Amino acid sequence: MKSMSTDYLESGRTRQKQRTRDQLIAAARELITAGDTPRVEEVAEAAGISRPTAYRYFASQAELLAAAYPETAATSVLPDPPPEALDERVAAVAGFVIGRVQENESQQRAMLRLSLGEVPHELPLRQGRVVPWFIEALAPMADSIGDESVHRLALALRAACGIETRVWLTDVAGLEPAEVNALQQWMVDALVKQALETPPQ
Amino acid sequence: MKSMSTDYLESGRTRQKQRTRDQLIAAARELITAGDTPRVEEVAEAAGISRPTAYRYFASQAELLAAAYPETAATSVLPDPPPEALDERVAAVAGFVIGRVQENESQQRAMLRLSLGEVPHELPLRQGRVVPWFIEALAPMADSIGDESVHRLALALRAACGIETRVWLTDVAGLEPAEVNALQQWMVDALVKQALETPPQ
DNA sequence: CTCATTACGAGACACAAGTCTCAGGAACGA
DNA sequence: TCGTTCCTGAGACTTGTGTCTCGTAATGAG
Numbered sequence: 076m077k078s079m080s081t082d083y084l085e086s087g088r089t090r091q092k093q094r095t096r097d098q099l100i101a102a103a104r105e106l107i108t109a110g111d112t113p114r115v116e117e118v119a120e121a122a123g124i125s126r127p128t129a130y131r132y133f134a135s136q137a138e139l140l141a142a143a144y145p146e147t148a149a150t151s152v153l154p155d156p157p158p159e160a161l162d163e164r165v166a167a168v169a170g171f172v173i174g175r176v177q178e179n180e181s182q183q184r185a186m187l188r189l190s191l192g193e194v195p196h197e198l199p200l201r202q203g204r205v206v207p208w209f210i211e212a213l214a215p216m217a218d219s220i221g222d223e224s225v226h227r228l229a230l231a232l233r234a235a236c237g238i239e240t241r242v243w244l245t246d247v248a249g250l251e252p253a254e255v256n257a258l259q260q261w262m263v264d265a266l267v268k269q270a271l272e273t274p275p276q
Numbered sequence: 277m278k279s280m281s282t283d284y285l286e287s288g289r290t291r292q293k294q295r296t297r298d299q300l301i302a303a304a305r306e307l308i309t310a311g312d313t314p315r316v317e318e319v320a321e322a323a324g325i326s327r328p329t330a331y332r333y334f335a336s337q338a339e340l341l342a343a344a345y346p347e348t349a350a351t352s353v354l355p356d357p358p359p360e361a362l363d364e365r366v367a368a369v370a371g372f373v374i375g376r377v378q379e380n381e382s383q384q385r386a387m388l389r390l391s392l393g394e395v396p397h398e399l400p401l402r403q404g405r406v407v408p409w410f411i412e413a414l415a416p417m418a419d420s421i422g423d424e425s426v427h428r429l430a431l432a433l434r435a436a437c438g439i440e441t442r443v444w445l446t447d448v449a450g451l452e453p454a455e456v457n458a459l460q461q462w463m464v465d466a467l468v469k470q471a472l473e474t475p476p477q
Numbered sequence: 478c479t480c481a482t483t484a485c486g487a488g489a490c491a492c493a494a495g496t497c498t499c500a501g502g503a504a505c506g507a
Numbered sequence: 508t509c510g511t512t513c514c515t516g517a518g519a520c521t522t523g524t525g526t527c528t529c530g531t532a533a534t535g536a537g
Contacts, residue, residue: 087483088534095484114523125486130525184392190447191389202448230449231463239440246391247403248431258476262432265470266463275462276455288513289504296514315493326516331495 096132098122103143112185115139137189144186147175152208162267164212165232169263172205173236173256183238205233216271224274228266231275235262297333299323304344313386316340338390345387348376353409363468365413366433370464373406374437374457384439406434417472425475429467432476436463 084092102122106113113121115136119129133139152171158164176183209229217225234240236259244255285293303323307314314322316337320330334340353372359365377384410430418426435441437460445456 091484091534115525116523127487127526128485131484134525136524188389188392191385191392191443206449227459227462230445230451231459233449234441234444235436235463237444239444240435242392243435243438243440244431248407248434250431254477258428258432261428261474261476262436262467265474266466268473269466269470272469273466275459292504292514316495317493328496328517329515332514335495337494 092132095124095128099124099129099132099139100143103139104145107140107143107182108145110181112140112182118143135189135192137186137192140182140189141186144182145179147204150204150207151211153212159215161213161215161271162264164215165209165263165267166260168205168208168212169232169236169260172208172233173259176236176238176241177252177256180238180241184242187238187242205237206230209233213267220270220274224270224276227275228270231266232263235259235266293333296325296329300325300330300333300340301344304340305346308341308344308383309346311382313341313383336390336393338387338393341383341390342387345383346380348405351405351408352412354413360416362414362416362472363465365416366410366464366468367461369406369409369413370433370437370461373409373434374460377437377439377442378453378457381439381442385443388439388443406438407431410434414468421471421475425471425477428476429471432467433464436460436467 084096099118099122103113103118106118106121115129115133116126118139119126122129129139133142152168153164154167158167206226206229209232210225213225213229220228240259240262241255244250244258245252250258285297300319300323304314304319307319307322316330316334317327319340320327323330330340334343353369354365355368359368407427407430410433411426414426414430421429441460441463442456445451445459446453451459
């Protein structure tokens with residue numbers, strides 16, 4: 076089953092459906108923040124909804140959990156007032172992101188694993204807010220290297236401090252959490268500094 | 277079931293067991309290079325061995341596939357003669373690694389997914405040869421920044437050009453394969469250049 | 478308030494991973 | 508060659524994901 080078409084929710088008994096969907100997401104969110112990777116059955120039961128109905132709203136466990144993933148409402152994570160120095164601005168964003176990844180590591184791992192399912196998804200993965208945060212932090216250098224390069228750099232920064240990099244540094248390289256944080260932070264700093272001299276692409 | 281203890285293979289009818297294990301690995305390798313992520317049953321059948329026996333040798337599909345993963349025999353991937361310039365040396369290794377990841381992307385994704393199984397593994401993940409390759413390429417700078425920093429840098433480089441980073445740049449950032457290669461190569465270059473000024477840790 | 482629409486629940490099914498038991502047969506020592 | 512060890516195969520079982528059918532009941536329009 077593919078993802079439910081958007082206009083399905085907007086036809087028929089829309090309020091009932093919205094309610095059901097919200098209950099599922101709320102239940103999933105609660106279980107996720109409680110620390111596990113809930114099965115669809117557990118989410119459905121916690122929401123007082125049957126399993127088949129849960130699958131009527133979300134094509135897979137991955138989609139349900141993705142929809143339930145706690146969002147940060149903030150549109151900016153720069154301190155107030157924002158620093159002027161580029162590396163400080165970026166370091167602030169990176170520090171926030173790295174910390175968040177570390178806090179929610181088990182959920183992030185679950186999301187990554189589910190997103191790698193053998194059957195290619197119909198894009199359940201949403202681009203988060205991290206890239207915009209980095210682009211905001213990099214704004215002062217947009218004039219000198221151009222928007223395109225700023226975008227590339229932001230992608231590289233997100234890659235450097237995301238869960239994917241963390242997983243490797245932890246599981247395979249065997250670094251301690253604090254060491255992982257430090258190395259990711261160093262990578263971010265190095266990428267920014269180098270971008271000033273030779274921007275990507 | 278945990279991983280079979282190593283000395284199990286070395287006790288009793290060792291040759292029979294070694295043969296069985298080799299047949300399983302050979303069959304898995306064939307199926308993997310044919311392009312899919314075979315089920316344990318498929319590997320066992322292809323090897324003319326029963327499924328329970330396959331599980332006697334490998335605790336999980338992940339372990340079996342990991343054991344079957346094609347190895348590069350080379351202990352060095354530097355061109356002959358090796359360049360003197362540090363960035364060229366590293367670029368050579370990175371280019372090789374990035375190319376290999378791109379070639380075997382589906383298998384690498386399968387390995388990554390299986391390595392993220394909910395139940396923490398008893399270390400089925402082996403540190404590959406990529407880090408040693410990078411350390412070799414970085415040898416000229418060991419005197420100036422120290423072995424420890426070289427090691428850290430090599431870990432960062434491997435993280436930057438591995439499958440984990442590629443997955444994100446492809447699936448979420450939506451870059452084309454060639455763009456992914458270019459950005460990973462840029463990241464590697466930037467990290468090396470910056471390490472000359474402020475080494476990690 | 479009535480009734481057709483339509484979301485929901487119960488329960489069964491398919492399939493894959495992983496586990497367990499037990500009996501047969503191959504390997505190896507004597 | 509004989510006999511015991513112990514590896515292997517057959518097949519059932521458990522758990523989890525995702526699908527399907529069909530009857531029921533809530534919803535909201537008239």
